[in-house]
Amino acid sequence: MRDRDTDVPTAGDGIGRRIARARKLRGLTQQQLADRVPCSKSLIAQVERGHKPATQALVAAVARTLRIEPGELTGQPYRDPAAREDRVHECVPEIRRALLAWDLPDEDLLPPSAELLRADVRRASALGRQAQYIRLGEMLPGLLDELTRAAHASEGARRDEIFGLLSEAYTGVTAIAYTLGYFDLRSSAMDRVAWAARASQDPLRVARTQWQRSTLFLATATYDRGLALLGQVRRDIGEDLGRMTPAELSVYGAAHLRSAIFAARAADRQTAFDHIEHAREAARVLGRDANHYGLEFGPSNVSMHEVAVAVEMYDGGEAVRRAQNVTLPATVAPVRRGHHYIDLARGWLYHGDRQKSLEMLFAARRVAPQQTRNHPMVHETVRMLVDLERRRPHTLSGFARWLGMP
Incomplete structure (x- = not known):
């Protein structure tokens, strides 16, 4: 039987219509696509016809199955040159150029002082926390150039510190790339994050980088590899919460929260909420919301992830029920x-x-x-x-x- 026509849009060219088009270009029926995802044919049919919203899990799984980028299904990056908000895209070419020069510092200029670089990285991190991506994007190219000069011109402990700052600044690039849907930029920036983290000689920063790297597996529906990576992060830190430093608790707890999202997208409900409980215990020991290595880990983040896990599994009732217990302090x-x-x-x-x-x-x-x-x-x-x-x-x-x- 032929699938019903899905090429007539209702509210714009949405994910469902893009899935239908990509599926047909590859000569697959809805049943064949469902078998390969895998999911039910009914879900594919409802999403293609606009009767049910696509989840991030379905987008990632369909993109993997059809061997296309997720952006081909989401329509990202969203561009509207007439919109004032679209200025955020203007920073991307300069950021790309800064990434290309990671090993080519401008030796004709003296690097700024470590004190000034620390302050600038703190300001960039604050812009990322505030989701002020236009201002962050305008700031990053110059900051990356300055940090690159300083890192290559430094030695010893100062060099380690500058590379740690550089890794944090590169993380700002991944945040912009993720938000705007520049998947290639996100991947190349992650390589730079990992390179600078290793050069910083900070094992926890390297572990945090592995946590960050797991998002690439999430976006490609490679759940087994992502869960394995996060499991390794936790094992490297250990399991004795009472012996962990606050920063170690943050990295350990964040790894459990990310694992919960992986399990939810793999439709493993029990494992997902088991990870939430492990993270909750780490947050209890930590005792407060913290921001070690930009992870925003603490009781508030655990509560928000409870809701996210239910949403990832299309369980609106559970998401709403758990949200009733979420009270977010102003510091979030x-x-x-x-x-x-x-x-x-x-x-x-x-x-x-x-x-x-x-x-x-x-x-x-x-x-x-x-x-x-x-x-x-x-x-x-x-x-x-x-x-x-x-x-x-x-x-x-x-x-x-x-x-x-x-």
């Missing part, structure tokens, strides 16, 4: 708070409450507008809301226009 970084609201918007949509879903999208926009505007799950959630609402409220139409959706 906007980038984390915004991501939580994006997850909750999906959770409420799966739960059947479209008004609550839209409210969460607006909450995400208030705290992290640049992150929200470029997140593929925001675009997918809004497309579903537009399709489902016969009488679209003015607020929903305005939000869709702000995203640049037709």
Whole structure:
């Protein structure tokens, strides 16, 4: 039997339509694609027809199966030259040039002092926590050049410190690349993060880099390898929480939280929530929200990941139930708070409450507008809301226009 026509868009060219087009170009039926993902044919059919939103797990699995980049399905990077917010993309060419010069410092210029470099990296990290990607993108090329000069001109302990700062600055590149959907830039930046971390001679920074590297396995639906990598991170730190330093607790707990997301995307519910409980115990021992190595680990992050795990498994009821116990202090970084609201918007949509879903999208926009505007799950959630609402409220139409959706 032929699949029903999925080429007529409703609320723009969404993920479902892109999946259908890519599948047909490869001569596969919905059943054949479902068998290879694997998932049910019903899920593929509902997503292609716009009756059900695509999850990040499905996007990654379909992209892997069809041997294409995830951006071909999400439509990233989202570009609207007429929009003021689109300025964030202007930094990408200069960032690429800075990455290319990782081993070619400008020796005609003296490097800044270590004190000045520390302050600049702190400022860049703060911009990343605030999801201020335009300002971060404008700052990074020059900062990377200065750090590169300083790292190659230093020796001993000062050299180790500068390479640690350089690794942190490269992490800012991965944040921008991930947010905007430049997957090639994200991968090359990760290589630079790992190189600088190893040169810093800091085992915990290297472990943090491995945690960060796991996101590449997440994006390609390579769950077994990602879980193995995170397991190695935890084993290298150890299992005795009472003997861990606060920084070690943060890296160990963050590895469990990331493992929970991997397990959720692999539809292993029990393992996912087991990892959440291990992370909760590490957070209890730590005793507070912290930000060692930019990991934002602590009780708040554990609570937010509980909700995220349920959302990853399409369990809106569980996501909403667990969200009732989440109270975020004002100290939670906007980038984390915004991501939580994006997850909750999906959770409420799966739960059947479209008004609550839209409210969460607006909450995400208030705290992290640049992150929200470029997140593929925001675009997918809004497309579903537009399709489902016969009488679209003015607020929903305005939000869709702000995203640049037709």
